[in-house]
Amino acid sequence: MRIALINPETETPDMRELYGHYENLALGLIAAQLRSAGYSVELFDLRVDGFTEHEMVTKIIKGRFTLVAFSVNYVTLQSALRISQRLYQFAEAKPFIVLGGEHVSYEDVGILTAYQSIDAICRGEGEISLKRLVDTVSNDFPLNDVDGITFRDPQTGLIHINNNRLPNGELDGLSFAAHDIAHRGIKTGRPVKTGILINRGCPYPCVFCNAQRFLGNESTGVRTRSPANAVKEIAALEPLIRQTKDYLHIYDATFVTPSKENRLWINAFCEEMERRELSLPLNVFIRADSFNIDKEKDHQLLMRLRAIGMISTYLGLEAGDDEQLDTYNKKIIPSESSRVFQYLKSKGIAGSTNGCITFFQDVTLKQVQKTILFLYGAGLASFWNISSRAETLPGIRLNQHTLMEHRYVPWDVTNYHFSDGKVAQLYAYVKRIHDRYEIIRLEDRLLREIRDQIKITNFHKGLLGYSEREAEFDRYIELIQANTVEFLLALINELDATGSISDRFMKEEFSYIPRLEKMIRELSIIFGVN
Numbered sequence: 231m232r233i234a235l236i237n238p239e240t241e242t243p244d245m246r247e248l249y250g251h252y253e254n255l256a257l258g259l260i261a262a263q264l265r266s267a268g269y270s271v272e273l274f275d276l277r278v279d280g281f282t283e284h285e286m287v288t289k290i291i292k293g294r295f296t297l298v299a300f301s302v303n304y305v306t307l308q309s310a311l312r313i314s315q316r317l318y319q320f321a322e323a324k325p326f327i328v329l330g331g332e333h334v335s336y337e338d339v340g341i342l343t344a345y346q347s348i349d350a351i352c353r354g355e356g357e358i359s360l361k362r363l364v365d366t367v368s369n370d371f372p373l374n375d376v377d378g379i380t381f382r383d384p385q386t387g388l389i390h391i392n393n394n395r396l397p398n399g400e401l402d403g404l405s406f407a408a409h410d411i412a413h414r415g416i417k418t419g420r421p422v423k424t425g426i427l428i429n430r431g432c433p434y435p436c437v438f439c440n441a442q443r444f445l446g447n448e449s450t451g452v453r454t455r456s457p458a459n460a461v462k463e464i465a466a467l468e469p470l471i472r473q474t475k476d477y478l479h480i481y482d483a484t485f486v487t488p489s490k491e492n493r494l495w496i497n498a499f500c501e502e503m504e505r506r507e508l509s510l511p512l513n514v515f516i517r518a519d520s521f522n523i524d525k526e527k528d529h530q531l532l533m534r535l536r537a538i539g540m541i542s543t544y545l546g547l548e549a550g551d552d553e554q555l556d557t558y559n560k561k562i563i564p565s566e567s568s569r570v571f572q573y574l575k576s577k578g579i580a581g582s583t584n585g586c587i588t589f590f591q592d593v594t595l596k597q598v599q600k601t602i603l604f605l606y607g608a609g610l611a612s613f614w615n616i617s618s619r620a621e622t623l624p625g626i627r628l629n630q631h632t633l634m635e636h637r638y639v640p641w642d643v644t645n646y647h648f649s650d651g652k653v654a655q656l657y658a659y660v661k662r663i664h665d666r667y668e669i670i671r672l673e674d675r676l677l678r679e680i681r682d683q684i685k686i687t688n689f690h691k692g693l694l695g696y697s698e699r700e701a702e703f704d705r706y707i708e709l710i711q712a713n714t715v716e717f718l719l720a721l722i723n724e725l726d727a728t729g730s731i732s733d734r735f736m737k738e739e740f741s742y743i744p745r746l747e748k749m750i751r752e753l754s755i756i757f758g759v760n
Contacts, residue, residue, distance in 0.1 A: 263404065302329055443625060548587050
């Protein structure tokens, strides 16, 4: 049996431009498990390999693949469905086609009902479920006993939802992920961002996120690999990370928490890294309450983590308004988030980007204004961040509090209207600028790339902490973002006072955009980014 594991094309130009090439870790993990069982597996990534969808279809047909599995989210789902439908129409012997990933795990019945080209959907974590499915298909057995999948009966056409698969409690027993795509990316001049997954699940109940549910495999607990097992994989990846000249991304939903169990694990992890004399640039997800920055013990732990490479953290700020954060069930207040972020920055540990959700259904102009000023104080008030909107990702609890319309297409995640008419006008205007000008995408990407370049270069020189080069960069960012904040706050004030946006702002827009373009061009020259 020949198996193809495919990361489809990113559908929206916004996402293609905003993000570099990321390795699909889920497919790497699944490939490793299947290969350890003796199966022939090939990994494909349309962006890294440079394939069109037509070329991918041709390669699958000519390669006589028996089973094809796609790992998808809402921005890659459409590409996977197009490839699948072409295979359904034109392959002489259609392969068995499987979709997996967070989005389709909660849209399984709808997608199988609408698309006859899809045979099964793997729900939740896929290493064991897909291995069992492959075993079953290769032996031509019925799929009814394969936990963790939803499938269409080939004889009756009926859709069956099998039992959830119990969370795998033996993560050390899994093979390390295959990195075919990362190695190919280096050879073809398209280096990818590489990561690992150590913990699965999340102890926090934020309603805009599926990390607790999806990574927990429908449980609320957190499962973890042993420190020795995790560090062994990091050691194996060190040469690859040096070649990519990037971070090793740790994709755990929350790498550090204040719990006693996590503190014991983190200290053991540091000990193992130190014992192996390992230190490489790490990017991790944390929260503002992961550390108590007023405690010397937590300060020492932060410095210890920084010494082994934790120089970039994704904090998840989300919003600058207390009530808005309550709606998101974030369990933290903006003032504390800001204080922790500034502390991390002063120690050279803050990341180049942090989560933000400015707009959601019931947001007010005042709340939007607060978030803009909050982001400006953190140096994160790019137009892209400010225009961010809550997405109705399937399975998240925020959907229970959102008056949603029917999804126009399965990948639609904006199927709601704003309650406040003035907010609706503001978002429509902001979205038009966002879609109209390339500089909006370039600004956000360049700011992230420059900061990452500064931090990683300094790390390899042995320079830890907040450098003068990064401080100089932040001074430029403050000037650039002051331009954006002034423009948007004036817009909000007019909307609040008059209930509409006057033609005057069209003229302001035609001044604002050239200023932004000029400032970003100067910034890229000063900091040497092409």
